[in-house]
Amino acid sequence: MKKYFVYILTNKSNRVLYIGMTNNLPRRIWEHKQRLVKGFTQKYNCTKLVYFEETESVHAAIEREKQLKNWRRQWKINLIAKNNPDWEDLAEKFNLLRDAEPRDPETSSGRQERDVILNLFQDLGIKCTKLSQASPFSSLHFIF
Structure with missing residues (x-):
């Protein structure tokens, strides 16, 4: 878990x-x-x-x-x-x-983490207005 x-x-x-x-x-x-x-x-x-x-x-x-x-x-x-x-x-x-295990945000695991977070927020009805495709750690801006 x-x-x-x-x-x-x-x-x-x-x-x-x-x-x-x-x-x-x-x-x-x-x-x-x-x-x-x-x-x-x-x-x-x-x-x-x-x-x-x-x-x-x-x-x-x-x-x-x-x-x-x-x-x-x-x-x-x-x-x-x-x-x-x-x-x-x-x-x-x-x-x-x-x-600490820093990783390159350009790797597939970095993109997967970003996508999981984005999907979760969308499931909760929170709209994402900005999402950098380069990094899962970039600022996400949401409308509540």
Whole structure:
């Protein structure tokens, strides 16, 4: 059974919070730390993993990500503080990056992942308005 993760990143000063989801936490965190993920995390230098949780399905991960994104900032801070009081970089603490397996987004596995995600969102009735054919990690823009 495939694992899915919802995670929260912050910057060095712990002022900016970013919430995301993935099916490969070590690889995704490695991508953020290498600043390969264009957009919000690159702009605000969100590279510190301060919270993550595992879900049983991609649907559960998407729902949890949406739930956390709708929370007030203080609730997110409380969630992090309860589980990681010192706001340590959990990627370093648990040595997650040793398991990171970056892959070329041009490979068939990269395209397959993009297609699976696109099909899932379409099944949920979410229309995709922009999708780079070159990379499964490019920004996806959806209309809810």
